[in-house]
Amino acid sequence: MKRKSGQNPDITKSWKPATLAIRGGTARSEYGETSEALFLTSGYSYDRAEDAAARFAGEQQGMTYSRLQNPTVEMLEQRIALLEGAQACRATATGMAAMTAALLCQLSAGDHVVGAKAAFGSCRWLTDTLLPKFGIETTTIDGSDTAAWQAAIRPNTKVFFFETPANPTMDIVDLAAVCAIARAHGITSVVDNAFATPALQRPMDFGADVVAYSATKMMDGQGRVLAGAICGTRDWIDNVLLPFHRNTGPTLAAFNAWVVLKGLETLDLRIRRQSENALKVAAFLEGRVAKVLYPGLQSHPQHALAMSQMAMAGPIFSLYVGGGRAEAHGLLNGLELVDISNNIGDSRSLMTHPASTTHFGMAEAARLEVGITEDMLRLNVGLEDADDVIADLDQALRSIGR
Numbered sequence: 001m002k003r004k005s006g007q008n009p010d011i012t013k014s015w016k017p018a019t020l021a022i023r024g025g026t027a028r029s030e031y032g033e034t035s036e037a038l039f040l041t042s043g044y045s046y047d048r049a050e051d052a053a054a055r056f057a058g059e060q061q062g063m064t065y066s067r068l069q070n071p072t073v074e075m076l077e078q079r080i081a082l083l084e085g086a087q088a089c090r091a092t093a094t095g096m097a098a099m100t101a102a103l104l105c106q107l108s109a110g111d112h113v114v115g116a117k118a119a120f121g122s123c124r125w126l127t128d129t130l131l132p133k134f135g136i137e138t139t140t141i142d143g144s145d146t147a148a149w150q151a152a153i154r155p156n157t158k159v160f161f162f163e164t165p166a167n168p169t170m171d172i173v174d175l176a177a178v179c180a181i182a183r184a185h186g187i188t189s190v191v192d193n194a195f196a197t198p199a200l201q202r203p204m205d206f207g208a209d210v211v212a213y214s215a216t217k218m219m220d221g222q223g224r225v226l227a228g229a230i231c232g233t234r235d236w237i238d239n240v241l242l243p244f245h246r247n248t249g250p251t252l253a254a255f256n257a258w259v260v261l262k263g264l265e266t267l268d269l270r271i272r273r274q275s276e277n278a279l280k281v282a283a284f285l286e287g288r289v290a291k292v293l294y295p296g297l298q299s300h301p302q303h304a305l306a307m308s309q310m311a312m313a314g315p316i317f318s319l320y321v322g323g324g325r326a327e328a329h330g331l332l333n334g335l336e337l338v339d340i341s342n343n344i345g346d347s348r349s350l351m352t353h354p355a356s357t358t359h360f361g362m363a364e365a366a367r368l369e370v371g372i373t374e375d376m377l378r379l380n381v382g383l384e385d386a387d388d389v390i391a392d393l394d395q396a397l398r399s400i401g402r
């Protein structure tokens with residue numbers, strides 16, 4: 001493998017994100033293929049037994065087994081690291097594999113974690129159920145309240161864990177302030193940046209230590225594969241994450257890595273257009289439903305903070321239709337264009353009822369505490385013409401008498 005494109009780090013350093021998303025990490029085989037090659041191989045062969053021994057001893061560069069390295073996966077890892085402005089990245093099979101590995105690789109029994117209450121359902125399961133099972137204490141707080149992070153710190157606090165914007169309440173965490181509190185106490189901040197992606201927000205620019213992704217969402221962006229990624233310093237990835245990752249095996253399949261590489265090529269274009277569409281759709285819904293939660297709207301209580309750390313507000317938002325589950329399900333059932341689906345980040349517009357789907361596993365009291373009520377719906381605005389999405393929502397709203 002040679003690296004014709006992106007060989008000279010002095011030149012690639014100046015490349016802008018849209019360029020990195022297409023060219024970052026590309027390595028070419030002897031055939032000089034323009035599109036990244038897909039290496040479907042579980043293992044690698046060696047010319048001589050001594051070469052195998054040298055590779056396992058780390059004395060010779062090269063791959064040994066696809067749980068540990070794969071050329072296609074490595075291209076994706078380098079591309080994501082470049083987009084993130086991170087020293088290193090490791091891909092995982094899913095976003096949840098990324099979150100689990102990013103936490104478990106650095107925690108031991110007796111440690112303490114502070115997490116934001118507003119989070120993806122499975123991320124809450126990690127802090128509420130999995131970590132305590134292994135003797136790791138957790139405290140969940142209102143992540144949008146910066147003082148609450150400071151107040152939750154204990155002598156054994158090792159990690160701050162949060163999303164911004166959070167799924168599905170669209171709460172914003174002040175990245176610079178919260179990461180600074182973590183740094184001042186020797187705490188590692190782990191940011192789940194799935195909603196924004198590096199195209200809209202780079203948490204490390206605000207002091208985050210570790211950034212983890214569900215690449216299933218905007219990075220693939222076309223609803224095809226599951227994938228995840230973890231970014232950090234070279235030292236953290238090599239010495240903290242890798243021993244866990246290599247031995248437990250949440251490895252990304254080469255085919256899925258290849259699909260996400262193709263997805264990244266259009267990430268910048270897609271997320272900008274989907275953010276524009278989402279803003280139009282959110283503005284339409286404001287006034288037609290009880291409340292819209294979109295950081296791109298002036299009405300969002302943290303609009304100014306969101307726009308100070310995000311380039312655009314992204315494709316996803318939530319709304320309170322007013323009433324209860326009957327109204328929310330009624331609106332979903334009235335849709336003709338928008339699909340009822342719990343995925344997000346897709347180029348198709350998708351809508352779900354978090355209380356009965358993505359956040360069904362959360363205790364009802366915990367759901368209500370963060371605002372996941374029976375009349376809440378979450379919408380991923382796709383690449384369709386925004387006017388068609390608006391017309392569909394309009395007719396579905398009329399079908400429930402709004």
Ligand SMILES: *Cc1c(COP(=O)(O)O)cnc(C)c1O
Nearest residue numbers: 094095096120167194214216227
């Ligand atoms: C979807 C999602 C995850 C989980 O990702 P998977 O790829 O589905 O495992 C984690 N965090 C957030 C914020 C998500 O939206």
